Amino acid sequence: MKKIITILGCVILLAFSACTKQYVSPATTNQTLYADLASSDWTAYTDNNGSKSYTASININALTNNFAAIGGVIIDISYDGGKTYEQLPETYANVAYSFTYSGGNISLYAQSADGTTAVQPTLPIKVKIILVDSNS
Numbered sequence: 057m058k059k060i061i062t063i064l065g066c067v068i069l070l071a072f073s074a075c076t077k078q079y080v081s082p083a084t085t086n087q088t089l090y091a092d093l094a095s096s097d098w099t100a101y102t103d104n105n106g107s108k109s110y111t112a113s114i115n116i117n118a119l120t121n122n123f124a125a126i127g128g129v130i131i132d133i134s135y136d137g138g139k140t141y142e143q144l145p146e147t148y149a150n151v152a153y154s155f156t157y158s159g160g161n162i163s164l165y166a167q168s169a170d171g172t173t174a175v176q177p178t179l180p181i182k183v184k185i186i187l188v189d190s191n192s
Contacts, residue, residue: 085189087118090138093181098166100174108174109167118187121159129157130186131164138182151175 091114098110119129132141133153145154147169155164162185168175 087187089116089118089185089187091183091185093164093177093183095176095178095180098176100176101165107167107171109165110174110176111166112164114162114164114183114185115160116162116185116187117160119157119160119162123187123189124157124159126190128188128190129155129162130188131155131162132184132186133164134182134184135179137180138184141184151177 093112093114097112099112100108101111102108131144133144133146133148134141135148142148144164145152147153150169151166152169152171153164153166155162157163164183166175166177167173
């Protein structure tokens with residue numbers, strides 16, 4: 057009787073240990089969008105504190121108010137037509153670039169690296185916008 061119980065126990069143990077748990081990964085809902093900025097797209101801007109910079113706005117329909125509240129935005133810029141990208145905030149050729157976003161709009165800013173003067177970008181810039189969704 058002990059042999060039968062032992063054999064039955066081994067069979068049950070092998071049966072349960074052979075099961076594998078499968079994980080289903082959620083679908084990726086992140087989006088990547090592109091925009092091109094010419095030097096003429098930048099306009100002079102002075103904030104409430106008197107700091108001066110140049111700003112360029114990019115309208116993004118996929119960036120809803122709800123997404124702006126729970127998702128995230130990553131901005132990369134390229135000076136060579138998209139061959140290489142650098143993530144913002146970033147300083148390039150003594151110009152400090154940063155950005156803000158809200159529903160439907162992304163604003164890029166350019167000023168001197170020390171923050172004292174506005175500097176208008178003179179090169180065309182390719183902008184990669186990555187919208188990172190969240191489950192909150």
